[in-house]
Amino acid sequence: MLNSIPKLIAQAQSGNAVLITFLIYIIAVFIIAGLSNKLLQNRNFLSEYFLGSRGLGVWAFALTLAATSSSGGSFMGFPSKIYSHGWVLALWIGSYMVVPICVMGLLGKRINQVARTSGAITIPDVLRDRFNNVSFGLISVGLIIFFMTFNLVAQFKAGSEILRTLLGPIDAFNSMVEAVPDWFTSMSTQSSDYMFCLVVFGIAVIVYTTYGGFHAVVWTDVMQGIVMVVGVVIMLPLAIYQASDAIDPGESTKTGMALVTEEMSEMVPPRYLTLVLSAIEPIEEDISIPPGTWVSSDGFPLYGDPERIFRTTKRYVLEKATGFAVVEAIEIVSENDKARSWDAFELQNSDDAGIGNQLANLRVNRVLNTASIEIPEDYPVDVKDLNLSPGTLLPFEGKDGVSRIAMLYSLITPPKDRVAGKPIDVYLFQILYTEGTVLENELAVYENQIQEQPHMADLKVSDLDEGFYAYGAAEDERGAYVTAPGPHRSETSGFLPLSLAVSFFFMWAISGTGQPSNMVRLMAFKDTITLRRSIFTVAIYYTLIYIPLVVIFCCARVILPGMEAEADRIMPQMAVTLTSNIGMGWLAGLLIAAPFAAVMSTVDSFLLMISSALVRDIYQRNMNPEATEAKVKKLSYIFTLIVGLGALLGAMNPPEFLQDIIVYTGSGLAAAFLAPVVFALYWPRANHQGCIAAMLGGFLTHLAMYCVGFLNGDGFTPYRLMGTDPIIVGLLSSFVIGFIATIKTPPPADSIVKKYFYRKVEA
Amino acid sequence: MDADVDQIPTEAVDAGQQYELDPTFVNSRREAIVIFFSWFVALCWTIPYCYYNGYNIADPADMPTTFGIPSWIVWGVAAPWLAADLFTTWFCFRFMKDDELGVAGDEEHLQQEQEGEV
Numbered sequence: 001m002l003n004s005i006p007k008l009i010a011q012a013q014s015g016n017a018v019l020i021t022f023l024i025y026i027i028a029v030f031i032i033a034g035l036s037n038k039l040l041q042n043r044n045f046l047s048e049y050f051l052g053s054r055g056l057g058v059w060a061f062a063l064t065l066a067a068t069s070s071s072g073g074s075f076m077g078f079p080s081k082i083y084s085h086g087w088v089l090a091l092w093i094g095s096y097m098v099v100p101i102c103v104m105g106l107l108g109k110r111i112n113q114v115a116r117t118s119g120a121i122t123i124p125d126v127l128r129d130r131f132n133n134v135s136f137g138l139i140s141v142g143l144i145i146f147f148m149t150f151n152l153v154a155q156f157k158a159g160s161e162i163l164r165t166l167l168g169p170i171d172a173f174n175s176m177v178e179a180v181p182d183w184f185t186s187m188s189t190q191s192s193d194y195m196f197c198l199v200v201f202g203i204a205v206i207v208y209t210t211y212g213g214f215h216a217v218v219w220t221d222v223m224q225g226i227v228m229v230v231g232v233v234i235m236l237p238l239a240i241y242q243a244s245d246a247i248d249p250g251e252s253t254k255t256g257m258a259l260v261t262e263e264m265s266e267m268v269p270p271r272y273l274t275l276v277l278s279a280i281e282p283i284e285e286d287i288s289i290p291p292g293t294w295v296s297s298d299g300f301p302l303y304g305d306p307e308r309i310f311r312t313t314k315r316y317v318l319e320k321a322t323g324f325a326v327v328e329a330i331e332i333v334s335e336n337d338k339a340r341s342w343d344a345f346e347l348q349n350s351d352d353a354g355i356g357n358q359l360a361n362l363r364v365n366r367v368l369n370t371a372s373i374e375i376p377e378d379y380p381v382d383v384k385d386l387n388l389s390p391g392t393l394l395p396f397e398g399k400d401g402v403s404r405i406a407m408l409y410s411l412i413t414p415p416k417d418r419v420a421g422k423p424i425d426v427y428l429f430q431i432l433y434t435e436g437t438v439l440e441n442e443l444a445v446y447e448n449q450i451q452e453q454p455h456m457a458d459l460k461v462s463d464l465d466e467g468f469y470a471y472g473a474a475e476d477e478r479g480a481y482v483t484a485p486g487p488h489r490s491e492t493s494g495f496l497p498l499s500l501a502v503s504f505f506f507m508w509a510i511s512g513t514g515q516p517s518n519m520v521r522l523m524a525f526k527d528t529i530t531l532r533r534s535i536f537t538v539a540i541y542y543t544l545i546y547i548p549l550v551v552i553f554c555c556a557r558v559i560l561p562g563m564e565a566e567a568d569r570i571m572p573q574m575a576v577t578l579t580s581n582i583g584m585g586w587l588a589g590l591l592i593a594a595p596f597a598a599v600m601s602t603v604d605s606f607l608l609m610i611s612s613a614l615v616r617d618i619y620q621r622n623m624n625p626e627a628t629e630a631k632v633k634k635l636s637y638i639f640t641l642i643v644g645l646g647a648l649l650g651a652m653n654p655p656e657f658l659q660d661i662i663v664y665t666g667s668g669l670a671a672a673f674l675a676p677v678v679f680a681l682y683w684p685r686a687n688h689q690g691c692i693a694a695m696l697g698g699f700l701t702h703l704a705m706y707c708v709g710f711l712n713g714d715g716f717t718p719y720r721l722m723g724t725d726p727i728i729v730g731l732l733s734s735f736v737i738g739f740i741a742t743i744k745t746p747p748p749a750d751s752i753v754k755k756y757f758y759r760k761v762e763a
Numbered sequence: 764m765d766a767d768v769d770q771i772p773t774e775a776v777d778a779g780q781q782y783e784l785d786p787t788f789v790n791s792r793r794e795a796i797v798i799f800f801s802w803f804v805a806l807c808w809t810i811p812y813c814y815y816n817g818y819n820i821a822d823p824a825d826m827p828t829t830f831g832i833p834s835w836i837v838w839g840v841a842a843p844w845l846a847a848d849l850f851t852t853w854f855c856f857r858f859m860k861d862d863e864l865g866v867a868g869d870e871e872h873l874q875q876e877q878e879g880e881v
Contacts, residue, residue: 532861
């Protein structure tokens with residue numbers, strides 16, 4: 001055993017560290033599940049399985065709540081956003097300064113007391129018993145199952161995506177994916193590596209959650225929480241040191257983080273473009289082009305500039321048969337970024353024995369922009385007969401009012417959809433300004449073209465996408481990465497306009513308080529000493545996590561230029577880069593486990609919430625109150641397993657707008673649950689009529705914002721009243737409707753009020 | 764809500780049995796009001812401060828920094844964050860009361876077990 005340790009370390013350092021860490025991590029999770037299952041013996045099964053026998057101590061309670069609410073987003077989405085939008089993300093996440101005290105303190109003590117008084121195990125239990133109303137319990141169960149089921153499918157997909165992102169570059173992983181049988185991948189429209197990761201992730205979570213129950217979930221959360229904070233604390237000094245070291249200070253007198261911020265103030269967002277790649281030398285076989293490949297024009301002047309550098313955003317293949325590939329890419333625009341990008345380009349192509357040799361053979365020979373050609377409805381020529389061949393010249397006026405001329409590269413709209421009155425989508429290239437002799441020559445050619453085909457003069461170029469950010473690329477928007485609202489690719493108001501800054505301040509703290517998954521944890525702590533110490537612990541924990549994350553991934557903008565091409569990979573890439581640069585590649589495995597741990601801790605708690613709703617709230621309390629413990633135990637295992645497998649199957653063919661569904665369900669749950677729970681806990685006059693109205697009012701108002709957005713043609717983007725998030729409108733209407741409905745209906749029975757708000761005075 | 768609490772007497776009489784408002788409820792409500800107020804104060808500081816100092820900056824190249832971080836982030840987010848931590852510490856160890864949460868039916872046998880062990 002001891003002899004094998006050096007070998008293991010060597011393997012870890014050889015690049016498979018992530019895989020080894022992942023395997024160790026999974027084994028640890030299963031050990032925890034086994035230990036948790038032992039606790040299920042000799043205790044009230046339901047209370048232990050779904051609530052940990054209300055006995056959580058400080059570390060377990062604090063870290064399970066922190067890890068569950070962090071979710072995968074904190075370690076994948078958040079770093080990606082910091083990288084893409086800069087320092088403004090500190091303001092975006094700002095209300096986390098009061099999240100611990102709000103989420104745990106606003107409801108914690110009271111909900112725990114009411115749950116003990118009533119013997120409740122789930123949130124629907126609390127609402128049903130507090131008002132002695134079966135319908136209220138069933139409505140809340142229905143809403144939890146509705147929201148959580150969608151969310152669970154989405155989280156399974158997120159888990160698979162994260163695992164794929166983490167393991168993607170590992171050879172051993174790719175070999176395993178290639179061994180996956182075709183019949184299995186044919187069950188899904190997704191790729192084979194997605195399916196492989198989904199099954200590995202899904203089975204691991206389902207098995208340990210089903211077998212170990214609440215305690216397994218909590219203890220794995222504790223482990224995951226520790227992994228997360230250790231990862232961040234290690235990365236912070238490495239990131240600041242390596243970023244400032246990578247900058248050529250020039251005349252600047254600044255050092256360290258100040259130098260990094262100064263460098264960021266000069267950065268300009270990249271352009272998103274389409275490229276035509278070809279091989280410089282003849283090729284013997286197809287060239288596989290991984291996402292994130294650096295390419296350049298290799299001295300071939302594009303628009304007169306031989307020094308342009310690009311990075312591909314997806315996986316492509318340059319086929320030997322065609323000799324070219326059309327790829328999506330970003331172009332590095334900032335001068336200071338360019339220097340570092342050329343270094344990365346050289347490093348990539350220096351790998352003589354490996355793929356670098358093939359990639360060095362690639363050259364960009366066309367830069368394309370998408371646009372539309374407007375064809376009048378009364379156009380005299382049948383559109384199908386139009387001679388729109390490559391090289392056709394098309395003059396137009398840019399958004400800046402400058403006249404230009406462009407060449408047609410190809411048509412994107414298929415022939416069957418090309419009709420008069422509807423724009424045809426095209427790729428353009430060689431866009432020229434109306435200056436200089438080149439243009440004069442081009443205009444002369446255009447005049448000839450019009451003489452041959454006079455009707456071509458009626459065609460107009462519109463919607464030209466030059467690939468610039470909608471906010472942050474213009475001269476008067478320089479410094480977007482160090483100021484608010486931050487750069488944004490499609491929103492002209494930037495990433496975080498003031499209205500959204502207010503919404504997010506509201507959302508993290510207040511809507512976090514309204515999440516049933518957090519509420520159920522508040523029912524599980526042991527006593528108020530535990531609650532007080534846990535609030536303090538989580539506050540320190542979030543301080544150690546979030547501000548350092550912003551600093552680390554601002555540094556990433558300097559250390560890893562061009563990662564907008566695959567921003568979701570910034571966390572693992574940063575971990576590998578930072579640790580490799582100090583010769584400790586094996587450490588990357590630990591850092592990369594953090595995002596995987598985060599998404600796992602969210603999924604397991606959601607899984608348990610749905611199965612508890614089915615077993616406790618529907619079966620035991622409504623269908624068979626006399627069910628024996630053995631039967632309840634059996635059903636709990638079966639339902640957890642079935643719900644997990646159902647979500648796994650759903651994630652094999654996930655619905656569209658999955659990320660939007662996660663946002664919708666998160667805010668929708670808060671809109672439906674916060675007001676009724678607050679009324680139930682703090683308002684003796686509250687009755688079931690008012691609280692049901694609050695719940696349905698919040699749910700329907702929030703849903704209405706999405707319906708209006710959909711009817712406006714915005715797809716899954718909600719209507720934003722005065723620019724605010726739907727959660728604000730949903731919560732406000734929930735509180736107002738609940739209040740009015742309560743005072744308009746009879747007060748609750750005196751016995752209920754006494755039970756939950758009074759205590760007997762001892763004689 | 765306070766007005767409605769007042770509709771129910773703080774000391775109710777029921778067939779000779781007297782009741783008083785549960786101190787856990789009273790303390791929880793008092794603490795919840797303070798917490799909500801702290802969120803509101805954080806909002807009132809962070810958003811206006813960042814709006815006036817972080818938005819519409821004329822010359823980002825000359826932006827002042829504190830500890831290498833843009834000053835508007837330090838004073839608009841990081842400093843109040845530390846202040847919020849101090850407030851949380853005071854709240855948890857000085858302000859918040861330890862209250863009796865009761866014993867659920869499913870806990871009774873656990874309590875008996877623990878008492879037996881002792």
